[in-house]
Amino acid sequence: MVRDNWVRSLGLDCDGSLFVDIDTGIRLYDLCLDHPLPEAVGLRPEELMRGENRPLYNRFLTTLNEIAGIMFGSIYDEGREFRDGDVVVDAGARIGTFSAKVSAAVGHNGKVIAVEPEPRNFRLLCKNIEFNRLRNVIPVRKMLWSEAREVGLLLSGNVSAHSAYCDSFYGSTGEAIPAAAETLDGILEGLEIAHVDFVKMDIEGSEVEALKGMAKTLHPGVELAVAAYHPVNGILTHNVLLPQLERLGFQTACREGIIRARGGNIE
Secondary structure (H helix, E strand, O other): OOOOOOEEEEEEOOOOOEEEEEOOOOEEEEOOOOOOOOOOEEOOHHHHOOHHHHHHHHHHHHHHHHHHHHHHOOOOOOOOOOOOOOEEEEEOOOOOHHHHHHHHHHOOOOEEEEEOOOHHHHHHHHHHHHHOOOOOEEEEOOEEOOOOEEEEEEEEOOOOOOEOOOOHHHOEEEEEEEEEEEOHHHHHHHOOOOOOOEEEEOOOOOHHHHHHOOOOOOOOOEEEEEEOOOEEOOEEOHHHHHHHHHHOOEEEEEEOOEEEEEEOOOO
């Protein structure tokens, strides 16, 4: 259960981004205004309730729901205890909420590889890494895919739903930008990382292609948490991923569209 009163303060930074201070000592910045401000300002809840601030209020609620679900609700890690030295992949990192949560747990000997392709989200991911001094988090501006290539990223009105796929589920605005795509194996090889302990993926349908580029990553003992409720060509991706992972020797479970898997026997 998400606990109450975990928001210590909130406000707008000079670049127009909304910030939320969490009682764990983390501050997270998110997209908000499309124009800069003369100076950073604090916000009071009653200000958000005014009619002219409705867009800000909606952005605030969206951000808080995301932070609460990831930071306190454990939608990806389901209470898993990360240990000092663990190497974690946060694919679909967005502003880095999951990365920030895991960073302290894996310690100076661990690493978090935060993968995010959309440029505005990536800018805020880097800002959150810098502000919170998450020195073990490595930001990577790439889309996970089955091969290294350029992929069209369809932008959504929902900042967490940019996708390579056209479906009303993703709320596409009709605008697309080119995104550099890479396999997870290729990204890790470039970073000289030979072993990963945990992979979280929430990548808006690209999880099917991404799995094809993870042969080296899927070693025995690795754990996966994959948001697989996304439609691709009319099929929800858990219907594709579950049998594929089971054929690879993984023990799997799927609840509310999140696949959790452990093991793996790649030949």
